[in-house]
Each structure stands twice: as C-alpha cells, then as structure tokens.
Amino acid sequence: MKIDAHCHVARRSGGSSRGWTNADLVEAADKLGIDKLLCSTPVSRGQPTMDVVRECNNITYEAMKEYPDKILGYAFVNPGYFTESIEEIERCVKELGMIGIKLYNQYRADEPVVLPIIRKAAEMQIPVLWHAGHPPSPEEALRWGQPRISDGVHIAALARKVPDAILIHGHIGGGGDWEWGIKALRNVPNVYVDTSGSVVDEGIVEMCVKYLGADRVLFATDLSMEAGVGKILGANLTDEERELIFWKNMDRILRRRKV
Amino acid sequence: MIIDASAYIGHWPFRRLRYNTAEGLITLMDRNGIDKAVVSSINAVFYKNCQEGNEELAEEIEPYRDRLIPFATLNPKYVAWREDLERCVKDLGMKGLRLYPLYHNYGLLERESRELLSEAAKMGLPIEIPVMLVDPRQHHWMDLDRMLPLNQILEAAKQHPENTFIILNTKTVSPIIEGKQPVPKNVYVEMSRLTAVLTKSIQALISRIGVERVVFGTGIPFHYAKPALLKMEILDIEEEAKEAIYWKNMAKLLGLNAD
Numbered sequence: 001m002k003i004d005a006h007c008h009v010a011r012r013s014g015g016s017s018r019g020w021t022n023a024d025l026v027e028a029a030d031k032l033g034i035d036k037l038l039c040s041t042p043v044s045r046g047q048p049t050m051d052v053v054r055e056c057n058n059i060t061y062e063a064m065k066e067y068p069d070k071i072l073g074y075a076f077v078n079p080g081y082f083t084e085s086i087e088e089i090e091r092c093v094k095e096l097g098m099i100g101i102k103l104y105n106q107y108r109a110d111e112p113v114v115l116p117i118i119r120k121a122a123e124m125q126i127p128v129l130w131h132a133g134h135p136p137s138p139e140e141a142l143r144w145g146q147p148r149i150s151d152g153v154h155i156a157a158l159a160r161k162v163p164d165a166i167l168i169h170g171h172i173g174g175g176g177d178w179e180w181g182i183k184a185l186r187n188v189p190n191v192y193v194d195t196s197g198s199v200v201d202e203g204i205v206e207m208c209v210k211y212l213g214a215d216r217v218l219f220a221t222d223l224s225m226e227a228g229v230g231k232i233l234g235a236n237l238t239d240e241e242r243e244l245i246f247w248k249n250m251d252r253i254l255r256r257r258k259v
Numbered sequence: 260m261i262i263d264a265s266a267y268i269g270h271w272p273f274r275r276l277r278y279n280t281a282e283g284l285i286t287l288m289d290r291n292g293i294d295k296a297v298v299s300s301i302n303a304v305f306y307k308n309c310q311e312g313n314e315e316l317a318e319e320i321e322p323y324r325d326r327l328i329p330f331a332t333l334n335p336k337y338v339a340w341r342e343d344l345e346r347c348v349k350d351l352g353m354k355g356l357r358l359y360p361l362y363h364n365y366g367l368l369e370r371e372s373r374e375l376l377s378e379a380a381k382m383g384l385p386i387e388i389p390v391m392l393v394d395p396r397q398h399h400w401m402d403l404d405r406m407l408p409l410n411q412i413l414e415a416a417k418q419h420p421e422n423t424f425i426i427l428n429t430k431t432v433s434p435i436i437e438g439k440q441p442v443p444k445n446v447y448v449e450m451s452r453l454t455a456v457l458t459k460s461i462q463a464l465i466s467r468i469g470v471e472r473v474v475f476g477t478g479i480p481f482h483y484a485k486p487a488l489l490k491m492e493i494l495d496i497e498e499e500a501k502e503a504i505y506w507k508n509m510a511k512l513l514g515l516n517a518d
Contacts, residue, residue: 020457028456031493136398144396175396179274198430198452199394200482203277225456226493230486234291 001243003250004029004228006129006170006196006220007037009063009071013048013056018223022063026070032229034221035247039063040074040102042131045145047106050084053077057088061096074102074129079114086120093126093259100127109150109167110157118158122165125256129168129194130155133176151176152184159188166190166253171222173197173231178204182211189216192249195231196222205235205245214241218250261293262506262513263484264387264449265427265476266327268316269301271392273399276301278480281319281327288326291484293477294506295326297387297513299357303332304392309363310343317351328513330355330387334363335375344375348382354513355385357427361407362392367415380421385512388412389427393481409434416443423512428452428478432460436467447512449476450504451487455494462495470500474509 010022029037041056048056053076060073075092077085092098101121107113109130121128134151135141141149152169159167167190172178174197185191193208195217208217214237221228232245266284270276278287279301288296298320303312309332320327331347333340333356347353356379360367367376367388379386391406398404409429416424417440425447432453435442450473453460465473475491477484491501510517 018457024457031456032489133396135396136400136404140396140404175394177397199397200478200486201274201393202480202483203275223457224454226454226490227486230489231483233489234483234485 001247002032002034002219002229003036003038003247004034004221005038005168005218005250006194006222007039008223009039009041009060011059012041013043013052013059022066022071026067028225029070032225034225034229035070036072037070038072038074038099038250040076040129042076042102042104043078044104044131047080048078050078050081050088053081053085053088057092057096057098060098061092064097073098074100076102076104077117079103079107079117082116085117089117089120093124099254099257100129102129102131104131105146105149108148109154114158115161118162118165118167122162123258125166125258127166127168127192127253130170132169132181133171133174134180135176149176152181155191156184156188159191163190166256167192168218169193171197171220172208173199173201173204173224173227174222175199179207182207186211192216192218192253194218194220194222195245196220196224196228198224198227200227200231200234202234205231205237209237209241214244215249217245219246260506261295261475262509263288263293263296263477263479264425264474264509265389265451265478266296266298267301267479267481268298268319269303269312271301271481272305273393273402276480281323283480285323285326287479287484291477291488293484295328296479297328297330297355297509299330299332299387301392304359304362307337309334309337310346313343313347313351313353317353324352329353330357332357332359333375334365335371336363336365340375341378344378344382348384355387357387357389359389360411361403361405367411368418372415373419376415376419376422380419383514385423385425387425387427390429392428413438413443413446416446420445423447425449425474425512427476432464436460436463442468447472447474447508449474450490451476451478451482453490455490461490465496465500470496470503471508473504474512475505
C-alpha cells in the first residue's frame with residue numbers, strides 16, 4: 001500500500017497542461033504500486049484571485065471525479081482572501097470531499113495572515129500541506145521567483161502557534177537545503193515532512209527518521225514518481241518504518257478529520 | 260549484468276556522505292545488484308593538484324579492480340596534466356576521464372581542453388562529464404550554484420568527433436531532444452535523473468539518439484541507487500534494449516566483452 005501525500009493533476013489554471021493526462025498519472029501510479037494520489041492545483045507565482053483559486057480547485061475536483069478511487073484532493077487557497085478563503089475551504093471539503101488544504105508561496109507560514117486558515121484546518125482536523133524549501137540565500141529565493149517560500153523554521157513557528165494543527169512540510173527533497181528543514185522541525189510534533197521532490201540524496205530519508213521519527217515522515221512524489229518511490233525503497237529502514245512512511249502515517253492523518 | 264557509469268569515492272566537503280569508500284561502494288552495489296561501477300575520486304575535484312586524488316583512488320580500489328573501474332580526474336589548466344594523464348593510464352590503470360569544467364574553472368571549448376581531449380582520443384579514453392554533483396538548488400555557500408550547460412558538451416562533441424562524451428547526472432535533455440541540429444554521434448547520456456513515466460524523458464532520449472547511446476548510472480554514494488533501478492524496471496522498452504542500457508553500451512565504451 002502506498003499513499004502519495006503530495007501530487008498534482010495534469011491541468012493547471014488557465015488551461016495549460018503539463019504535457020500528460022490524468023490517465024498517464026494514474027498509469028504511472030499503477031506501475032509504481034501507488035494506491036492513492038493526494039493532489040492539488042496550486043498557482044506557483046503571484047497572487048491568484050478567488051476566481052483563479054476556485055478554477056484551480058474545480059480542476060482538482062474534475063480529476064477526483066475522473067478517478068474517484070485513486071485521486072483525492074487538497075483545496076488550494078490564497079490566504080490573502082480572509083473570508084473567501086474560509087468559504088472556499090468549506091466548499092472544497094464539505095461539498096467536494098477534499099481532504100486537506102494546500103498552501104503555496106503567496107505568504108510565508110510565519111505571517112499572521114495565514115492564521116485564520118490554519119485555525120480552520122485545526123478545527124476540522126485536516127492537514128495543511130505547505131510548498132516549502134530552504135533556498136541557499138534570499139537572493140536565490142528571489143531568483144527562483146519565490147521570496148515568500150516557507151522553510152522549516154517558518155513552519156515550526158506556525159506549528160507552535162497552533163499546536164493542534166496538522167502541518168506538512170512539502171517536498172523535503174524538492175531542491176532546498178533538506179538538512180535545514182529536517183533539523184528545524186525536530187521538536188515540533190505537529191509537523192510532518194513529505195519526502196517528495198526529485199532529490200534522491202542517499203541518507204535523506206534516514207535523516208528524516210533519525211530526527212523526526214518514522215511516524216512523522218510521509219511518502220510523496222510531487223510528480224517525481226520513480227524518485228519518490230525509489231528513495232523510500234532504497235533507504236535503510238525497517239519494514240515497519242517503511243509501512244508507516246508509505247501509507248500508515250497518512251492514513252492516520254486522514255482518519256483524524258472531523259468533517 | 261549491470262554496469263553503473265556514475266559512482267564516486269571520497270569526501271564531499273559540504274555534506275556527510277555514507278558508503279563513500281571502496282568497501283562502502285561495494286556494499287551498495289551488492290545491495291542493489293550492480294556488478295561493476297565506473298568510479299572517480301571526489302577528493303580530486305577539490306585538490307588543486309587532482310593527481311593526488313587519482314593516486315588515492317587507485318590505491319583504495321586495488322582490492323576491487325574486478326568491480327570498480329577507475330576514471331581519472333584531470334584539470335587541463337593545471338600544470339603537468341600530460342604527465343598525470345600518462346601515469347593514470349599506464350601505471351594506475353585508469354580507463355577514462357571524468358572532467359569538471361565548472362569546478363576547475365575552464366570551458367570545454369578552450370585551448371587547454373582541446374589539447375586534453377586530443378590526448379584522450381589518442382588513448383581511446385571515454386570522457387565522462389557530470390553536469391552537476393549535487394542539485395544546485397541546495398548548494399553550500401562555497402559550492403557551485405549552477406550546472407554545466409548541456410550545449411557546451413554538445414558543441415565540444417561536435418568539435419571533437421574523435422572523442423566519446425558521456426553526460427552524467429543531467430535532469431534535463433531538452434537541448435538534445437529539441438535541438439534543430441543533429442546530435443553528435445559521440446554523445447552518450449546516463450539516465451539516472453531522467454524519467455520513465457509522465458514526461459518520459461528516457462523514452463524521448465532513446466527516440467532521439469538511439470538506445471545504443473543511453474547508459475545506466477546511479478550517482479552512488481551521492482544518491483540512492485534504487486530510483487535509477489526502478490526507472491529501468493518500469494521502462495516500457497524491449498528487454499534487449501534494457502540490456503543495452505544496463506551494461507552492454509557501457510561495456511563497449513570500456514572495451515569490455517559485451518557478448
């Protein structure tokens with residue numbers, strides 16, 4: 001059993017495609033033995049309006065309907081829209097059946113603007129997946145076009161403010177300094193890391209387990225499908241740890257929902 | 260049979276590597292069913308006088324000559340490289356070169372490179388070029404923040420048809436696949452960071468340059484071996500073509516028996 005805690009569907013907002021279809025995604029998952037794909041459709045640059053946010057979530061919902069046994073959805077919101085974001089979360093979770101919230105880089109995790117959303121997520125006991133990473137320098141964060149990307153320190157600060165929230169530091173293997181991210185989260189029990197991203201550095205999964213414990217590590221791909229599965233299979237883990245990471249931890253999170 | 264075209268021994272200054280000795284590499288190879296590996300010295304990348312790294316490498320792999328195939332690291336802008344090249348090949352049994360133009364601050368199209376490539380061609384030595392050693396998005400503040408552009412390797416290959424170039428650790432093959440000019444026949448690509456599903460860059464590469472010019476690699480001990488092995492397992496090509504990638508193509512380049 002494998003649950004991919006961080007994935008995306010084929011379409012983006014504005015009608016652009018990633019060059020493959022949802023059928024291709026499901027076929028890839030089947031080849032790699034991935035049972036569930038937890039997907040979102042975020043906007044990766046700039047401040048999307050509510051219309052764009054709703055369009056994104058409708059794209060995710062279409063994929064959920066297309067593959068109801070395979071694709072589950074996260075609701076993407078822009079925290080700058082206070083009331084509308086909360087309403088959109090309620091629409092996505094209660095009406096469309098989404099299982100969590102996806103936040104990107106519109107605001108950093110330690111900015112007060114995100115608190116209403118995080119408190120709402122804590123109330124509903126649904127996970128919040130953060131696009132996260134620690135760039136080598138602020139200048140490089142700017143060069144990436146992501147001056148407000150959150151890292152482990154920012155997410156830890158938020159987690160301490162809302163200790164009953166379930167937060168996920170996205171793609172620890174997504175390209176930033178993963179040692180920074182893991183160390184920052186050591187003493188913050190309500191934050192999980194997902195192992196997605198194209199980085200397959202030997203030892204990355206073992207360090208997650210060593211610092212956070214196997215029960216705070218979630219298997220994910222973020223569309224680096226073979227890398228995602230391969231690094232968990234390649235890591236020096238017990239069978240029990242591998243099971244926790246591949247699906248049991250995420251399954252446990254999903255069972256906490258009060259919706 | 261599996262030949263890994265991309266393995267390393269030595270100390271990486273910016274992160275603790277495990278399995279970075281000859282014994283460690285053999286452990287990883289045994290764990291992953293890899294029979295032979297082309298290996299070079301990481302130390303040689305950072306010593307001003309690379310040759311000392313080559314000497315260390317030769318000494319360390321001596322008990323494992325049947326499985327570890329040494330490649331020399333040389334800097335054509337450093338004094339006495341011709342003598343080092345001769346010693347590496349004649350005395351230390353090195354079977355090819357691994358070059359680092361960015362780390363050693365030269366261009367492949369410069370005069371010194373032309374002279375080194377010419378000597379390597381006379382000796383029948385394949386040239387491996389890692390476009391990066393670690394993902395630049397997570398680079399240490401004293402490490403490189405960029406990858407070697409593939410176009411520089413393609414141009415060098417065009418100008419030096421008598422040499423064989425093997426590109427290592429590249430995540431993109433767009434300049435190869437999308438280039439309007441024919442890809443030089445003397446360019447090979449190692450597949451560990453490419454994809455077998457979704458974007459299917461391995462298949463696109465095969466379509467463009469032929470299966471006979473794609474080679475298997477892992478990047479151990481920087482990387483887990485399993486992601487690359489998984490890509491090969493699920494790759495939708497004939498078994499015979501897989502055999503070519505797993506080992507036959509590289510065996511031919513190394514002058515080993517490929518039957």
